[in-house]
Amino acid sequence: MxxxxxxxxxxxxxxxxxxxxxxxxxxxxxxxxxxxxxxxxxxxxxxxxxxxxxxxxxxxxxxxxxxxxxxxxxxxxxxxxxxxxxxxxxxxxxxxxxxxxxxxxxxxxxxxxxxxxxxxxxxxxxxxxxxxxxxxxxxxxxxxxxxxxxxxxxxxxxxxxxxxxxxxxxxxxxAGPPASQGTHLDMSDLQDGGADVNRHRHTPPPPSVSGNGKRQER
Structure with missing residues (x-):
C-alpha cells in the first residue's frame, strides 16, 4: 500500500x-x-x-x-x-x-x-x-x-x-451453510416425560390411567 x-x-x-x-x-x-x-x-x-x-x-x-x-x-x-x-x-x-x-x-x-x-x-x-x-x-x-x-x-x-x-x-x-429446513428444537419435560425431538410442533405426553381405570389428561 x-x-x-x-x-x-x-x-x-x-x-x-x-x-x-x-x-x-x-x-x-x-x-x-x-x-x-x-x-x-x-x-x-x-x-x-x-x-x-x-x-x-x-x-x-x-x-x-x-x-x-x-x-x-x-x-x-x-x-x-x-x-x-x-x-x-x-x-x-x-x-x-x-x-x-x-x-x-x-x-x-x-x-x-x-x-x-x-x-x-x-x-x-x-x-x-x-x-x-x-x-x-x-x-x-x-x-x-x-x-x-x-x-x-x-x-x-x-x-x-x-x-x-x-x-x-x-x-x-x-460463513456457515444457509438453513434449509427452518428451525428445529429438541425439548423434553423432566416432570411429565413429554418430549419434542427435531420437531416444529409440540407433542403432548400420553394420558395416564388413574386407579379407577379412567384416563386422566395432563
Whole structure:
C-alpha cells in the first residue's frame, strides 16, 4: 500500500507540479550527509510518520456473496492509516526553492483525494476514496522542528502532505451453510416425560390411567 501511495505522489508531482521539468523526485531522509551529496534540483518526499486514523475506524462486518446470492464470507471494515510526508525543495538558491514549493502547494490544493487512475494495486482493494490533505497543523504531540532535529538537519521550509489510505485487515470469516429446513428444537419435560425431538410442533405426553381405570389428561 505504501509503495502505491509513493508512486501516486511521484506521478502527481511530475505531471502537475513540475510539468516535465528536469527536477528529481526522491523519498530519501533529508539528512546533512544527503544534502551535501545532492547535485541536482530535487523535490524530496520523506515519509516520517505512519499512524492509524482511529476516528475513521468502523465496527461490524461486511458480507461477500457468491453468484447464487448466498453469503460466503464476512470481513471487518478496512482500517485507515495516515501517511505523513515532509515535502521539501532543494536547489542552489532559496528563491528557486520557494518557487518550487509554490508549484507543489498549488498542485496539491487541486486534489481532495488521489485521482482514481492513480489508486491501483493494494491501495485499490478496499474500493474506497483515498483522501489527501496539505499544510494542516501538525498534531499536538509532534512538531516539524522535532522531525528536523531527529534528522540532524537544519530547519527548512516544507509542506506537510498527509494521505489517508484504507487498508484491508486480511481477516476473513467463512460463513456457515444457509438453513434449509427452518428451525428445529429438541425439548423434553423432566416432570411429565413429554418430549419434542427435531420437531416444529409440540407433542403432548400420553394420558395416564388413574386407579379407577379412567384416563386422566395432563
Amino acid at each position: 505504501i509503495a502505491q501511495v509513493d508512486d501516486a505522489l511521484r506521478t502527481l508531482i511530475r505531471n502537475d507540479a513540475l510539468s516535465g521539468s528536469e527536477v528529481d523526485v526522491v523519498f530519501d531522509a533529508p539528512t546533512k550527509d544527503w544534502a551535501a551529496r545532492r547535485n541536482a534540483p530535487t523535490v524530496n518526499l520523506y515519509l516520517y510518520d505512519i499512524r492509524e486514523d482511529v476516528r475513521r475506524r468502523e465496527r461490524g462486518l461486511s458480507e461477500q456473496r457468491g453468484d447464487d446470492g448466498r453469503v460466503r464470507t464476512r470481513r471487518p471494515a478496512p482500517r485507515y492509516y495516515k501517511l505523513s510526508y515532509l515535502v521539501t525543495a532543494w536547489t542552489q538558491r532559496p528563491e528557486d526553492e520557494h518557487r518550487l514549493l509554490d508549484q507543489l502547494l498549488r498542485c496539491f490544493l487541486r486534489y481532495e483525494a488521489l485521482p482514481d487512475e492513480l489508486v491501483v494495486g493494494q491501495l485499490a482493494e478496499p474500493g474506497l476514496v483515498v483522501p489527501l490533505t496539505v499544510g494542516l497543523p501538525p498534531p499536538e504531540d509532534r512538531a516539524f522542528a522535532d522531525v528536523w532535529s531527529a534528522l540532524g538537519g537544519e530547519l527548512k521550509p516544507s509542506l506537510d502532505i498527509v494521505v489517508i489510505a484504507p487498508v484491508e485487515t486480511g481477516i476473513v470469516y467463512q
